[in-house]
Amino acid sequence: MLMLRLGKRSDLPQIELLAAASPVGVTSLPANRERLADILAASQASMAEEVTLTGEERYFFVLEDTASGDLVGCSGIIAASGFRSPFYTFRNEMFVHASRELGLHNRIHVLSLCHDLTGHSLLAGFHLADSQSDPAAMQLTARGRLLFMASHPQRFAESTSVEVVGVSDTEGNAPFWDAVGRHFFAVSYAEAERIGSERGRSFLAELMPGYPIYVPMLSDEAQEVIGQVNPSVQNVFDILMEEGFETDNYVDIFDGGPVVHAKTALLNTVRNSTLAQVQIGTPQAGGGLWLMANTHVCDFRACALQLAWEPGQPLVLEQRLADQLCVADGDHVRLVRGN
Amino acid sequence: MLVRAAGLQDLDTLLALAVSAGAGLTTLPASEERLVERLKRIEQSFAGEAPQADADYLFVLEDGQGRVVGTSGMLAAAGMREPWYSYRMGLTVAASRELDVYRQQPTLFLVNDLTGATALCSYFLDPEYRSGDNPRLLSKARFMFMAECPLDFSSRVIVEMRGRSDTAGRSPFWDSLGQHFFRMDFARADYLTGIGNKAFIAEMMPKFPLYACFLSDAARDAIGQVHPDSEAGRLVLEEEGMCYQGYVDIFDGGATLEAQRSQVRAIRDSRNLLLAIGTPGDEAVTHLIHNRLRDNCRMIAAPARVAAGTLVVSAASAERLKLRAGTPVRAVALQG
Numbered sequence: 001m002l003m004l005r006l007g008k009r010s011d012l013p014q015i016e017l018l019a020a021a022s023p024v025g026v027t028s029l030p031a032n033r034e035r036l037a038d039i040l041a042a043s044q045a046s047m048a049e050e051v052t053l054t055g056e057e058r059y060f061f062v063l064e065d066t067a068s069g070d071l072v073g074c075s076g077i078i079a080a081s082g083f084r085s086p087f088y089t090f091r092n093e094m095f096v097h098a099s100r101e102l103g104l105h106n107r108i109h110v111l112s113l114c115h116d117l118t119g120h121s122l123l124a125g126f127h128l129a130d131s132q133s134d135p136a137a138m139q140l141t142a143r144g145r146l147l148f149m150a151s152h153p154q155r156f157a158e159s160t161s162v163e164v165v166g167v168s169d170t171e172g173n174a175p176f177w178d179a180v181g182r183h184f185f186a187v188s189y190a191e192a193e194r195i196g197s198e199r200g201r202s203f204l205a206e207l208m209p210g211y212p213i214y215v216p217m218l219s220d221e222a223q224e225v226i227g228q229v230n231p232s233v234q235n236v237f238d239i240l241m242e243e244g245f246e247t248d249n250y251v252d253i254f255d256g257g258p259v260v261h262a263k264t265a266l267l268n269t270v271r272n273s274t275l276a277q278v279q280i281g282t283p284q285a286g287g288g289l290w291l292m293a294n295t296h297v298c299d300f301r302a303c304a305l306q307l308a309w310e311p312g313q314p315l316v317l318e319q320r321l322a323d324q325l326c327v328a329d330g331d332h333v334r335l336v337r338g339n
Numbered sequence: 340m341l342v343r344a345a346g347l348q349d350l351d352t353l354l355a356l357a358v359s360a361g362a363g364l365t366t367l368p369a370s371e372e373r374l375v376e377r378l379k380r381i382e383q384s385f386a387g388e389a390p391q392a393d394a395d396y397l398f399v400l401e402d403g404q405g406r407v408v409g410t411s412g413m414l415a416a417a418g419m420r421e422p423w424y425s426y427r428m429g430l431t432v433a434a435s436r437e438l439d440v441y442r443q444q445p446t447l448f449l450v451n452d453l454t455g456a457t458a459l460c461s462y463f464l465d466p467e468y469r470s471g472d473n474p475r476l477l478s479k480a481r482f483m484f485m486a487e488c489p490l491d492f493s494s495r496v497i498v499e500m501r502g503r504s505d506t507a508g509r510s511p512f513w514d515s516l517g518q519h520f521f522r523m524d525f526a527r528a529d530y531l532t533g534i535g536n537k538a539f540i541a542e543m544m545p546k547f548p549l550y551a552c553f554l555s556d557a558a559r560d561a562i563g564q565v566h567p568d569s570e571a572g573r574l575v576l577e578e579e580g581m582c583y584q585g586y587v588d589i590f591d592g593g594a595t596l597e598a599q600r601s602q603v604r605a606i607r608d609s610r611n612l613l614l615a616i617g618t619p620g621d622e623a624v625t626h627l628i629h630n631r632l633r634d635n636c637r638m639i640a641a642p643a644r645v646a647a648g649t650l651v652v653s654a655a656s657a658e659r660l661k662l663r664a665g666t667p668v669r670a671v672a673l674q675g
Contacts, residue, residue, distance in 0.1 A: 097520060099542040102531070106522055106543060183552035184433045184442055195438065207433040207440060214545055216519035217553040 001067070002137050003324060004144040004293075004302040006047060007040050007060040007074065014071040015040070015062065018127050023165055023232050028076060028124035030197035039076075039125075046079070047298045051155045054080040059148065060125065061300075063132075063141050066324060072132050073141040076125035077149065080157055082118035085202035089117055089163075089250040089259045092227070093212070109215040111226075113208055117250065117261060120161040121149070126236055135235075136304040139338055140291060142239045144302035146269035147293035147334050153264070160264045161250075162240055165233045166257025167225040176256030179222030184208055192254060201254070208253055226256045242339060243268045273336035276315040280329045283316040284308040289338030292325070299326045304338055311335075340473055341659055342480040342638040344385045345397040345410065347378045352407040353399075360463045367410060367461045384415070385634040391491060392419035396484065397461055398638075400468070400477045408468045411477045412461035413485075415492055418454040424540050425453050425499075425595060428562060428585045431550065445551040445562075449544060453586060457485070457600065459498035462572055469571070472625055475673050476640040478575045482605035483629040483638055483669055489600065496600050498581065500565040500573055502593025512592030515558030520544055528590055544589065561592045569593075578675060579604045609671035615649035616657050616664045628652065629669040630660050637661060640673050 007015060012033070019031045030036065039060055046057030056079070063073035081087040090111035098105045128141055149156050168174035172190025181192060184207050196204050215223055227247065229237045237258075241247070244267055245260035252259055264270060269291075287308030292315075294301050303325065309315055315333055317325070327333055345353065354374060357367045367374075377395065384394040394415035399407045417423045426447040434441045464477055485492045504510040504525065513525040520543050521528055531539060551559050563583050565573050576596050580603055586595035600606060605627060623642035628650065630637045641656040650670045662668065 095546075097543045097545075099539040102539050104522065104539065104543060106520060108520065108545070110547075179553075183444065183550065185438075185440055186442065199438075203435065203438060207435055207438075207442070209444075209550055210431075211446075211547045211550070213553065214519065214547075214549065217516070217549070 001065075001303060001324070002072070002140060003064050003066050004061050004075075004140050004300075005064060006298065006300050007043055007062045009037070009040055009044065011062055011071060012037055012040060015074060018071060018074055018129065021129070022127040023230060028078070028197075029074070029127055032198055035198060043076070051079070051152075054119075054121070054155065054157050056080070056083045057155065059145070061141070061145050061148075063128070063137065073128040073137065074125060075123070075127075075141045075145050077145050077156070078122040078124055079155060081120050081122045081161065082115060085200050086115055086205065087118050087122075088113060088115065088202060088205035088208070088253050090114070090213070090253050090256075091116060092249055092251060110212040111215060111251065112212040113205070113210060113253065114250075117159075117161045117259065119157055120159045120261060121156040121264060123160060123162040123240075126233075128236075136289060136338060138235055139239060140302060140304040142236050143243070143269045143291055143336070144293060146243070146267055147273055147291060147302055147336065148300055149264060149267075150270040150273050151293070151295040151334055152297065156264055158264055159261055160267065161259055161261040162245065163252050163259050164237055164240070164257045165230040166252055166255030167228050167230055168255055174255040175219070175221040175225050177254055179218045180213060180256075181208060181254055189255065196254065205253055222256070227251055227258045229257060230255075239339075269336050273334050274311050275332045275334055276309070276311070276313065278322060278327050278329055278331045278333055279314040279316050280319050280322055281316045283318065290335050291338050292333050292335045294325050294327050295332055295334060296326060301325045309335070340403070340476060340639065341401045342398050342411075342476060343401065344381070344634060344636050345378065345399045345412075346382050346385075347375070349399055349407055350374060350378060353378075353410065356407070356410060356463060356465075359465075367412075367463065381412075382634075385636070387491075387633060391415045394491065396481070398477070398480055398484075400464065400473065402468070409464035409473070409477045410461050411459070411463075411481055413481050413492075414458045414460060416455050417458035417497070418451060422451050422541060423454050423458075424544070424589050425450055425586045426589050426592075427452060428551075428587060429548070445559075447549040447551060447587075449546070449548070449589065453495075453497050453595065453597075455493055456495040456497045456597070457493040459496065459576075472640040472673060474571060475575055475578075476627065476638070478572060479579065479605050479627055479673070480629070480638040482579060482603050483609060483627055483671070484636060485600060485603075486606040486609050487629060487631055487636075487669060488633065489606075492600060494600050495597060496581070496603060497586070497595055497597040498576060499588050499595045500593045501569045502588050502591030503561040503564050503566055504591060510561070510591040511555060511557035512561045513590055515555040516549070517544070517590055525590065532590070540589065558592065563587055563592070563594045565593050604675045605671050608675070609669050610645075611667055612645065612648060612650040612670055614657060614660075614662050614664055614666045614668045615646070615651045616654050617651045619644045619651050619653060625673040626650065626670045627673050628656070628660060630662055631667055631669050643670060645670075
């Protein structure tokens with residue numbers, strides 16, 4: 001079965017393979033062994049820490065096929081964006097230019113470089129191997145980490161954001177980058193993402209335009225992709241939409257993809273998940289899809305199961321599954337309905 | 340040929356000129372009502388009755404038959420009643436030593452920097468007369484006038500040259516920039532400013548600086564350039580020391596030329612001399628000659644010779660100036 005857990009140092013070789021296969025826009029998953037090792041080390045250090053205030057912690061989750069031991073997906077959370085280096089986005093804004101005398105009224109769409117999302121928790125580094133076509137695997141990878149957030153709110157910020165990969169072609173060209181970033185930094189989109197991934201995106205952001213960009217002045221190709229999602233991540237974007245993220249306010253400074261945000265406590269998974277007490281036994285067959293996770297930190301586990309369970313009841317689990325979830329009779333498990 | 344102050348008596352001729360000049364000559368509006376208003380203000384200005392903030396001067400070029408064939412003018416102090424907008428071409432440098440990046444981005448800043456400057460305007464010359472000394476006489480006569488009453492003008496002199504546009508009147512700069520904010524064509528925007536409606540610029544134009552890299556190639560190329568029809572006029576002004584220093588017109592991107600008034604050649608080098616009537620001779624150089632009067636000002640370009648504090652001109656030239664021998668005049672060589 002598929003189990004979501006926190007990544008360890010020994011996962012590195014497999015994570016590297018996943019990173020190499022991830023799209024170019026996922027800079028939080030660099031195809032670089034040293035950077036990945038740093039991320040894993042940071043993740044392990046974060047788990048060990050008693051956190052009372054969000055800081056530079058980050059959490060890296062891996063999806064393991066427990067039968068084979070293969071890692072088939074990963075996802076992450078950065079506790080607070082912009083903690084080390086500034087977190088930049090473009091804010092979508094509307095300026096109204098009007099002249100009473102001439103009877104003119106013109107709404108102008110502008111993009112303003114901002115740090116509005118600084119301090120938000122950031123969902124990042126999502127990737128699922130192509131072999132995983134089961135929607136439950138995608139939900140587990142994307143939403144399982146939200147169960148972790150629900151159980152440990154003190155480790156995360158009040159608001160959560162996600163940078164969704166925007167539009168680029170297979171050659172690594174992005175129309176938005178070509179119209180905006182490229183003028184300020186004469187490299188291709190793919191190269192910019194590589195640098196951003198390895199050295200931090202604020203390096204590049206600092207070279208980006210400080211004054212608002214008047215969108216009507218951009219090429220049509222660039223205007224068309226503002227706020228557009230890369231088709232390769234449409235599935236996970238749909239999952240985020242069901243979580244209640246707001247999409248219209250911010251876009252990525254590199255590829256113009258949406259940067260979505262929401263109050264953490266109001267995310268569907270956080271708000272609607274409930275705790276149930278584990279009872280070892282023989283579960284009833286059938287029922288709906290549930291995502292469930294234990295409430296541990298280091299030994300965090302989450303999985304997706306068909307269960308005949310209703311909120312308020314104890315959760316009957318087989319011993320073998322309880323072991324895999326690292327829970328014992330009487331422990332609590334957090335559950336949320338799968339879609 | 341003679342340059343003299345324009346007045347209400349020139350209304351009909353000027354209306355006809357404005358119509359034939361078309362777009363690009365915004366300060367000479369082809370609207371009778373506006374033109375009457377302007378000519379009244381011009382008469383007050385020459386009479387010394389207009390406050391500097393309103394003072395507006397217009398000269399006309401007459402041919403030998405007394406026919407008006409050109410105009411040139413100036414506002415004593417631009418933008419003192421309504422804001423005067425320009426783009427200043429600035430520079431934004433994006434650089435990172437760590438990433439080995441260094442990029443210069445020309446950036447347009449909407450400014451009112453030229454407020455208060457004396458602004459040359461309304462230059463127009465009938466195509467049939469665009470030869471010989473006429474363009475220089477008509478354009479530089481303004482400097483002679485300024486030299487005579489410097490206190491009525493700013494220490495900074497500017498001129499917004501007409502920017503590039505095609506034969507259909509389309510301006511690449513406007514199409515790439517202003518059009519997005521005004522949703523009207525260049526000719527109409529130009530007309531609106533011409534009739535004195537400038538408030539809409541502030542209301543409709545982008546408030547933040549603009550990176551030139553977001554303009555079309557044609558628009559970027561037009562920045563600081565002038566319309567082919569104005570190239571000759573630009574050269575005449577450059578002879579006087581006026582030059583492009585990074586300010587451009589907000590509509591068509593045309594160059595604004597500027598100079599310190601006291602450094603304009605015709606102002607700096609012109610001298611007060613007594614008029615003498617005689618034979619200028621073979622050594623004579625074409626001079627710009629001003630009768631030193633204000634509302635009855637008359638200026639000509641004619642061969643003259645400087646001799647012992649006098650300016651020797653032919654009897655015909657003196658007649659053109661309506662001056663007798665022994666009268667003080669201001670003179671300077673037409674070309675430096």
